[in-house]
Amino acid sequence: MRKPSDLIGKSLTRSLTPEQINAGQRGGGQGLQRVAEVVTIDEEARTVELAFSSTTPVMRWFGEEVLSHGPGAVDLERLNNGGALLMDHNWRDQVGVIVSSRIDADQVGRAVVRFSRSARADEIFQDVVDGIRSHVSVGYSVSEIKEEKRDGQANLVTVTRWAPFEVSMVAVPADQTVGVGRSGENLPEVTGDDTGQIAENETGAGNEAAGNQQREFEMETIITRDNEGNLVRAKVDDNGNIVEVVEMLERAGAGDAALLQRGREQEATRVRELTEIGSQYDAEDLALELIRSGQGVEDMNARLLDHLHQRSTNHRQIMDRSDIGMTDDEADQFSFLRAIRALANPTDRAAQEAAAFEFEASDAAAEAQGRDAQGVMVPMNVLMRAPLNTGTGGVGAGDTGGNAIANPLLSQSFIQMLRVRAILLRLATPLMGLVGNPDIPTQEGGATGYWIGEDGEAAEDILSLGQRQFSPKTVAAYSEITRRTLKQTSMDIEALVRSDLALALATSLDLAGFYGTGTDDQPLGIANTNGVNVVDFGGAGSGGGAAMPTWEDVIQMESEIAAANADVDRMAYVQNAKMRGHFKSKQKFAGTNGAPIWESDNTVNGYRGEVTNQIKQGDVFHGDFGNVLVGMWGGLDLTVDPYTHSRRGRLRLVAMQDADFVLRHAAGLCYGTDAS
Structure with missing residues (x-):
């Protein structure tokens, strides 16, 4: 399929709707995107002011798009209601929050964002401060448009109502007319598609450059089947959607009709299953989102836990x-x-x-x-x-x-x-x-890709999912207090x-x-859960005690998790105080007088180091502990024992709490110990 920048020659022949614009975007249905730049930075408050949108025309698959910034054109409700600051429009990679947003008199959208204090966000914020990351992109959806068909040019589509819903840090800009002190500059024309690819006119291009400013799209004609199963020659857009049927080649026969009916039944089953799960777990909005985006039950299971956790946190x-x-x-x-x-x-x-x-x-x-x-x-x-x-x-x-x-x-x-x-x-x-x-x-294993023959069906167990209760x-614990x-x-x-x-x-x-x-x-x-990676430090330590891990053992713990495709940036090493002392005195490579395993920034192998004396001597735990779910029921049952230490005038306070642990993805954790 050709890229939008290659489609030159003829305009679209039918009316365009906001639904077609939103549905026609690539990138998993995450909306359209525009790119701008960072404006000012407050390091102490960890805030950044940036310009995220302007009225600059941008080439899309449907024509030349202009975002209106007039009164009432931009719905900022989602941004101003705790909108997310993401990395590269990845909804699972949030690094901050939008504090405020506005549309200024110069028809530029601006926002103040605040970075979180997580390790990931801190890394991105430092790159922004250092000027390495200076571009931002806005994700938005279209509600109303006004289309102008132009002879010899791409159609002009003015978006008269639109809603930004997130801001992302990105590497490649498409809209360069907003940014640091440049909101009114006259820059060379920049065109680009919604993936961030850019074609900029070169200096000295002369009349040829002027001709490039009048590009329009040529529909590609292919032979395909329409929604009713008919074989047709049709003009399609860049996403393969039929825009115009040129010729009917063959009407759907009985066999084709059967295939079409089976497809409809499978779609009905997908919708029914998602709806039932959404109703069972009070996640109707999530089910509707997945139905609209064409996702299935596996995607629902993967996202349901996050939904339940967020709902519990919020309410x-x-x-x-x-x-x-x-x-x-x-x-x-x-x-x-x-x-x-x-x-x-x-x-x-x-x-x-x-x-x-x-x-x-x-x-x-x-x-x-x-x-x-x-x-x-x-x-x-x-x-x-x-x-x-x-x-x-x-x-x-x-x-x-x-x-x-x-x-x-x-x-x-x-x-x-x-x-x-x-x-x-x-x-x-x-x-x-x-x-x-x-x-x-829970996720019991990773997804598996495979090949199927003509008219074959995908296996249902391609992603190993489970369920734990x-x-x-x-748990009972006590403290003491004097009378x-x-x-x-x-x-x-x-x-x-x-x-x-x-x-x-x-x-x-x-x-x-x-x-x-x-x-x-x-x-x-964790230590007794099936599926958790185990590294044997091996052999008896000095004096017959537990063997202490080497740098190679530390690396192997990370490697075991990575082999299960479960390594992430937020992993940590957890050990007791004596193990921390060992790591501080143990060189990574013997005989080199090199750096110790425990780094000066309280990290081990690039990951945060945590210490608790609940860990047994010689043991180390490593991984993404966010996979450990801690459930707590009801309130705290508090009782008083005035008799055990009555002669000393002390009361024993006994606190009881109902709790349980479940590991969502056991392969994301590793237990290191001397198993000998």
């Missing part, structure tokens, strides 16, 4: 409130200390009356979970809130970060305390507020109690996530 507070009817103010009033005092002194009427609100909330949370609390059930929306405090901004040991209620990150909430103290919870993908035993689609297991401390009413003491409980739970969850046996009421940890 968990709303869901929790609907469960027990608590408002934000009521959640802020819930006090661990009042509940503990009442549990520790069941005959103290004053303590019981003071904790009446906590007991009422506990009863409602227990009823929502369908089980009885052992002590006091702390509702999930209480755990997601940060207690009020006028502290020092989070720098103190018990400080909750000042008036953190207005902080959307809720950095000192109990759940966040838990994640900060648990390495695995911080690296994994959390799914909070689960109900029942949800089934999670989250099943709640109860004198319990008498305090300081918010700092409240935060300290919550912090100690979070630490106790975090260590238990971390250990189970790495080494859980899957038996004796434990979840199944």
Whole structure:
């Protein structure tokens, strides 16, 4: 098929619609694209101001396109509602967010974007600061157009209503009339198709260059079959879509009609299956998107988990409130200390009356979970809130970060305390507020390509998919508090109690996530999951202990994951403190006095290094820990044991939480150990 820049001679012979423009784009249905440049950079705020669109004409397969920037022409709602900053229009490669966008009086679209602090985004942002990446591209969809048919030229298509929906960093620009201080320059004419290919007039081209400015498209004539199965000679566009039937060569026979009917039945089956999955998992919008883009059940399974996680993240507070009817103010009033005092002194009427609100909330949370609390059930929306405090901004040991209620990150909430103290919870993908035993689609292996004969059918097992069920297991951990401390009413003491409980739970969850046996009421940890890569460090270490890994062992762990096509930039190495000391003193190559395995920027083999003493001596875990899904149910069951250390005047606080681990793609992780 010829490229748009090669189609010269005749204009389109039928009316053009916005649907044809949107459907005719290449690139997986991700819309049209225009390219501009970076304008200004604020390194401290990690923001960049850029120009993303102008009225410059750009050659498309349907003619010469001009984007209107007049009043009401551009719908900026999606950009201004947390629009994504991507790399090369890849929806799975987000590096930042759009802070604001606008259309200025000079008919140029401009936006302020902020880069995230992930390793990937930091790399891209540094390239922008250094001037290596200076071009950006906007992805957009068309709603209304005005078409002008021109003799001897390509049709002029003015897009009178359009909506940008993302901005991307790209390498090759197509629209060079906007950018750093160049919004009004007269530049040589640039034409390009929607893939970013460019043909620019050379200086001194003279009359020949003027002729190039009047290019138009020539329809290619081919023999093909139409939607009814008829064999026709037809003019088609660059994507093979029939524009005009020139001649009917053969009407569809009985055999062709049967093939056509089978195709229709297969399409009906695809639509039905996607619709059923969407209805089952409350993902109707995702199913409709895949139906429109021609994707199948395999694509639905691959994207469903991300959809469920995002839905859980966005709506968990709303869901929790609907469960027990608590408002934000009521959640802020819930006090661990009042509940503990009442549990520790069941005959103290004053303590019981003071904790009446906590007991009422506990009863409602227990009823929502369908089980009885052992002590006091702390509702999930209480755990997601940060207690009020006028502290020092989070720098103190018990400080909750000042008036953190207005902080959307809720950095000192109990759940966040838990994640900060648990390495695995911080690296994994959390799914909070689960109900029942949800089934999670998993990828068991990679896709396989193969050849089929004429009229052959694709095998259904080309992508190995599976399904695992989250099943709640109860983890119990304890902390201790003195009776004198319990008498305090300081918010700092409240935060300290919550912090100690979070630490106790975090260590238990971390250990189970790495080494859980899957038996004796434990979840199944990474080390014991089938499909996880294993590297044997081999041999006994000094003094009969576990063998310590070499640089070659570290590289092999990465290679095992890469061999399964599961290596990504966000992988990490996790080990204990002694292993970190070994890596800091172990040369990569013996006898060369070279660099140690542990780099000065706290990385190992180019990936982040994490340390937790939950890892056994001699063990190392490596991979994309985002493949580890951590499910947590309901609230926190808090009980008080006043008897074990009664002679010392101490109370033992026991916290119980329902949780489970599921590995979405086991081959994306590697367990290194001395197996001898």
